[in-house]
Amino acid sequence: MQTHSQKTNPDSNRPNILVVDDSRLQRRILCASLNRWGFNVDEAGSGPEALEKCAANPPDFVISDWMMPGMNGPDFCQAFRAMERDSYGYFILLTSKSEAVDVAQGLDAGADDFLTKPVSGDELRARLNAGERILRMEQELVDKNRLLSSTLEELQALYDSLDSDLIEARKLQQSLIKERNRRFGDSEVSLLLRPSGHVGGDLVGFFPIDSRRVGLFAIDVSGHGVASALMTARLAGYLSGSSADQNIALFEGEFGIYDALLPEQVAERLNNLTLDEIQTETYFTLLYAEVDLISGHVMLVQAGHPYPVIQRADGSVESIGSGGMPVGLMPDASFERVECDLDCGDRLFIVSDGVTECESPDGKMFEEEGLRKTLANNRHLKGQEFLEAVTWDLHQYAEEREFSDDVSAVLFEFTGPKRNAD
Structure with missing residues (x-):
C-alpha cells in the first residue's frame, strides 16, 4: 500500500x-x-x-x-x-x-x-x-560560478607560472647588459636600465670599436612585455660587444682589423634588417653614437629617440641631435648624422622617453626642463652614483609610484684624451 x-x-x-x-x-x-x-x-x-x-x-x-x-x-x-x-x-x-x-x-x-x-x-x-x-x-x-572558480584557479596557476617565467625573463634581460660600467682610460661609460614591468623594451650598451673609439647605443622598442623583450634580445645580438664579427656596426677591414660603419649607416642597416629579416610590426627608436676617446669627437644618429644632452664642465646643458624617424617603420629610410665635440670634464647623457615622459600624479611630464634641473642638481656626482641620483629624482617626481615606462640611460664622461691609445 x-x-x-x-x-x-x-x-x-x-x-x-x-x-x-x-x-x-x-x-x-x-x-x-x-x-x-x-x-x-x-x-x-x-x-x-x-x-x-x-x-x-x-x-x-x-x-x-x-x-x-x-x-x-x-x-x-x-x-x-x-x-x-x-x-x-x-x-x-x-x-x-x-x-x-x-x-x-x-x-x-x-x-x-x-x-x-x-x-x-x-x-x-x-x-x-x-x-x-x-x-x-x-x-x-x-x-x-563553480566553472568560473575552476577557471580562475587554472588561470591563477597559469599566471603564477607565467609570473615566475617573467621574473626569470627579467633576469635574462638584465643579463643582456654585460657591464654596467667601464673605464676607457680616464673616461667612463655608465648604464642605467630599469624596466617598468617584469620585462621591457629598452636596451642600452656600449662596445669598443678599436683602441681609440667606443660605440654607445640606446634603444626603445615599441610596446611592452614579452614581444618587446624578445626584440631587445635580438637587437642586443646585433650590437654585441663580445663578438665583433656579429656586430652589424663593425666590419673587418684590411689586415683583419675591425672598423665601424658611420652612425647613419648603422641605423640604415638596422632598418633593413628589421623590415627584411625580422618582419615584425614592432619598431624602435635608436640613439647610436661613436666617440673618439682621444679627441672627444662624437658622431651620432638620432632615430626617433629623445634628444641627447651634453653637460659641459661649467654645468651648462645643451641638446643635440636632429630628431629623425624610428627604425623599422619605412623601407629605404634615411638617417642624418650629427657631430659635436666633448672637452675635458664634459659628459654626454642619452636617455629614453621613460625619463622625459615620467609623469607626476597630476599628469605633468618631467620633460627636458626636469632633465636639465636633475643634471644641474647632481653635477657633482659621477658614474653610477649620478644615475642613481637621476632615478631617485624621477621617483620623487612620480611620488614613489611605479614608472609607467622603462627608464634607461647611457652616461659618457670625458675626462681628457685617452693615453696609450695605440
Missing part, C-alpha cells in the same frame, strides 16, 4: 519537498497533492524534527505552517537558513496572517513566498512552478 510520502509517478528530476505541519491531516492533504504532481515528498510534524530531516537530506522546497507549538514557522525558517548546504532551499510559509507586519516578519526570517490557508491546489502548483524556475536559475548560477 502506498503511503502519503511516496510518489505515484516518480521522477528523479523533480525537486524534493519537505512538508512541515503539526496537523497530520493538513500534512496528508498537502502530500497527496504533491504526490500526484510527481514530487519527492517527505514530512515532519515539528520544527526540530524538520531540522533533523533537513540535515540528513536537504530538501529543495520546504512548505511549513506558521503556527506550530514550540518552534513556529518563522523560527524554523530562520534555523533552516542558518544550516550549511550546497544549494539554495526555497521556503514557503503557510499562514492565515495577512498583515504587512506579519509578512515582513516572515521575510526577515528568510521565507521566499507565502500561501494563505486553506491552500488552493492551483495556487500551490503555480507557486511551486515559480520556485522551480528560481531554483533552476540558482543552480545555473552555482554551476557557472
Whole structure:
C-alpha cells in the first residue's frame, strides 16, 4: 500500500519537498497533492524534527505552517537558513496572517513566498512552478560560478607560472647588459636600465670599436612585455660587444682589423634588417653614437629617440641631435648624422622617453626642463652614483609610484684624451 510520502509517478528530476505541519491531516492533504504532481515528498510534524530531516537530506522546497507549538514557522525558517548546504532551499510559509507586519516578519526570517490557508491546489502548483524556475536559475548560477572558480584557479596557476617565467625573463634581460660600467682610460661609460614591468623594451650598451673609439647605443622598442623583450634580445645580438664579427656596426677591414660603419649607416642597416629579416610590426627608436676617446669627437644618429644632452664642465646643458624617424617603420629610410665635440670634464647623457615622459600624479611630464634641473642638481656626482641620483629624482617626481615606462640611460664622461691609445 502506498503511503502519503511516496510518489505515484516518480521522477528523479523533480525537486524534493519537505512538508512541515503539526496537523497530520493538513500534512496528508498537502502530500497527496504533491504526490500526484510527481514530487519527492517527505514530512515532519515539528520544527526540530524538520531540522533533523533537513540535515540528513536537504530538501529543495520546504512548505511549513506558521503556527506550530514550540518552534513556529518563522523560527524554523530562520534555523533552516542558518544550516550549511550546497544549494539554495526555497521556503514557503503557510499562514492565515495577512498583515504587512506579519509578512515582513516572515521575510526577515528568510521565507521566499507565502500561501494563505486553506491552500488552493492551483495556487500551490503555480507557486511551486515559480520556485522551480528560481531554483533552476540558482543552480545555473552555482554551476557557472563553480566553472568560473575552476577557471580562475587554472588561470591563477597559469599566471603564477607565467609570473615566475617573467621574473626569470627579467633576469635574462638584465643579463643582456654585460657591464654596467667601464673605464676607457680616464673616461667612463655608465648604464642605467630599469624596466617598468617584469620585462621591457629598452636596451642600452656600449662596445669598443678599436683602441681609440667606443660605440654607445640606446634603444626603445615599441610596446611592452614579452614581444618587446624578445626584440631587445635580438637587437642586443646585433650590437654585441663580445663578438665583433656579429656586430652589424663593425666590419673587418684590411689586415683583419675591425672598423665601424658611420652612425647613419648603422641605423640604415638596422632598418633593413628589421623590415627584411625580422618582419615584425614592432619598431624602435635608436640613439647610436661613436666617440673618439682621444679627441672627444662624437658622431651620432638620432632615430626617433629623445634628444641627447651634453653637460659641459661649467654645468651648462645643451641638446643635440636632429630628431629623425624610428627604425623599422619605412623601407629605404634615411638617417642624418650629427657631430659635436666633448672637452675635458664634459659628459654626454642619452636617455629614453621613460625619463622625459615620467609623469607626476597630476599628469605633468618631467620633460627636458626636469632633465636639465636633475643634471644641474647632481653635477657633482659621477658614474653610477649620478644615475642613481637621476632615478631617485624621477621617483620623487612620480611620488614613489611605479614608472609607467622603462627608464634607461647611457652616461659618457670625458675626462681628457685617452693615453696609450695605440
